[in-house]
Amino acid sequence: MVILGIDPGFSITGFGVISNEMGKTILREHGYLKLPTTKSLPERIGIFHAFFEEKINKHHVEAIALETPFLGKNAQNFLKLGYLRGILYLLSDKHKAELYEFAPREVKLAVTGFGGAEKEQVARVIYRLFPAISIVEKADVTDAIAITLCGLWKSKQKNSLAHNYLQMNR
C-alpha cells in the first residue's frame, strides 16, 4: 500500500509518501511545494497538478489523504484552497487512488493521542517515528506526514475489515 498525504496551501503545500511493505512503514519521500507568487493563478494550479501527478506516478500511489478544511477568517483563502483540493480530487479520479479525508482533530488524536495537540507535539511524534528526517522540517511537512500516516492506518483498517468479511463468508 502506498499513500500520498497532502496539506495543501497556496504558499506552502507539505506532502509525504508512506508505504507499507511486509508490515514495515516506510517514509519514501517528504517535502513541500512552494508555488511561485510571480506566476498567474492558472499557472500555479498547473504547477501543483504536474507536481503531484509526478509523485503519484513515481510511487504508484494507491490512496491520497487530506485534511478536511475549515472556513477561517479569510473567505478568499478558503475558496483558493478549494482550487487545490479540486485538483487532488481530479488526480484521485484519474489515477484510481482512493481519497481519505480526516478532520484536523482526528489527525492529532491518531498521532499524539490528544485531539487538541499543538503542531510542535505532532512534529515531535513524527520525528520519533521517522528518526531519519531532519529535525528542522517545516510544520507543513510534519503535518502532512501525520495526515499520510492516518491514511495508511485507515487503509489497513479497511483491508483488514474486508479480510475479516471474507473469512466470515467462507
Next chain:
Amino acid sequence: MVILGIDPGFSITGFGVISNEMGKTILREHGYLKLPTTKSLPERIGIFHAFFEEKINKHHVEAIALETPFLGKNAQNFLKLGYLRGILYLLSDKHKAELYEFAPREVKLAVTGFGGAEKEQVARVIYRLFPAISIVEKADVTDAIAITLCGLWKSKQKNSLAHNYLQMNR
C-alpha cells in the same frame, strides 16, 4: 476568437461557446452539465474536467470566462465551487486559454445596462440577441451565455487596445 463561458455549480453548470467571425457574433454551442449525485466527489470532478476539456478541444477555445464567486450562506458549497473553479484554472493553463473573470454585477451591467438586473431580465436580452435558442432555457444557461458575451467583449477590447498600441508605436 472563441470564448467558453461557464457558470459552474455542483448541481447545474451552464455554459456557452461564442465565436467572433469577421465581425459576426456566433453562438456555437450552449447548454448545461448536470453532475450525477450518485457518483463520488472525485468522479464528479473527473466528469466535469472531461466535459469541458472536450468543449475546449472541439471549438478551439481561446479564452474562458467566469463569474467571480461570492461567499453565500453555505461555506461548504463555496468550497465545493472552488473545486470546479480549480479545474477550470487547470484547463486554462493546459490549453493556454486566457481566463477572464467578471463580478456578477459587471455581467448584468454589460448585458442589460443595469447592474442590479434580475436573472429574467438577463435572459430576455440573451433571447433577443440569439433568437434561435429555445425560450425555455434554464437561467444557468442564459447566465452562462451572458458571461461568455462579457468574455468576448473583453477580448475584443484587449485586442483593439493591443492594436492601438501597435499603431501608436509604429
